[in-house]
Ligand SMILES: O=C([O-])CC(=O)C(=O)O
């Protein structure tokens with residue numbers, strides 16, 4: 001059993017939307033195919049992956065370093081003998097050979113995307129959905145039947161007024177979501193408060209609305225927003241300051257009584273540990289948003305979950321960023337608290353299996369082998385185009 005080829009192509013996910021930090025007018029993502037010589041139903045098993053929005057395609061890093069390391073390795077060293085399958089852990093170690101520690105930047109996205117494709121292949125070789133494989137290997141077989149999801153959107157874009165923002169949010173409620181998320185921080189506080197009040201007219205209560213500042217604020221601005229947001233009783237206040245500014249996060253947690261969320265831009269278990277040790281995050285109410293596709297994949301995610309456990313955090317406090325099926329599988333298989341969803345943006349990469357509707361903010365998973373990409377027709381068309 002061996003990997004015969006790994007292909008990457010960079011796809012556009014450009015759109016006119018913006019958060020408080022970036023616009024998405026040139027946004028791309030990598031699509032990866034890991035081709036194996038294992039045959040199922042008369043065809044070679046191919047595992048697929050892609051990276052979440054926000055960090056661009058990683059083709060050059062993959063082609064320069066990570067794909068050659070895997071293709072040059074003795075195939076026997078990449079096998080999990082006990083399970084008669086590929087070994088995602090050995091594959092990870094091989095990709096990361098001769099990489100110094102620290103500085104977890106774009107390389108974690110390149111590795112995380114290939115890792116997603118490896119796990120898709122592993123579950124396909126095992127002939128089971130990935131959530132089932134994860135539950136069997138790591139949770140004594142217990143899998144969640146459905147996963148809580150919330151609708152993320154509420155972006156800024158040219159000409160978007162309150163009526164369009166409200167219509168967007170109404171559309172999410174109509175499609176079965178109970179909680180919606182909107183962007184803040186690209187306009188002055190008073191203007192954001194007007195936007196928030198407009199959305200509250202649609203969703204009714206603050207506990208059905210999360211807000212996301214995408215790391216834009218300095219301490220003074222983060223605290224000013226905290227004071228203004230506190231009375232609304234929001235679902236969460238996300239990524240107020242720079243992702244690595246644990247001091248800001250801790251000071252914010254010291255004054256804001258409602259739930260805080262962060263972590264989508266922390267790309268290693270060491271960074272996650274530092275957040276939990278020094279960021280003032282509160283295990284009884286706050287949310288962690290680590291995204292496997294950006295942070296070295298599921299192999300590293302298992303380490304991050306272990307760090308959380310050691311520091312007294314339940315996996316239910318994790319609601320990953322990214323709105324992709326990989327995190328949905330991890331959520332169902334490893335018992336996370338939920339998953340993000342982008343019903344209207346980042347298509348065809350965002351979203352879940354065709355024909356599985358969101359009801360009461362819960363979504364089910366397909367019963368097919370792998371991550372489930374084959375159950376999402378527009379996405380699998382892009383992937384099959386690659387291999
Ligand atoms: O706008 C983005 O970069 C995406 C994001 O933060 C989120 O989904 O939480």
Ligand SMILES: [Mg+2]
Pocket residue numbers: 212214238239264321
């Ligand atoms: Mg965010």
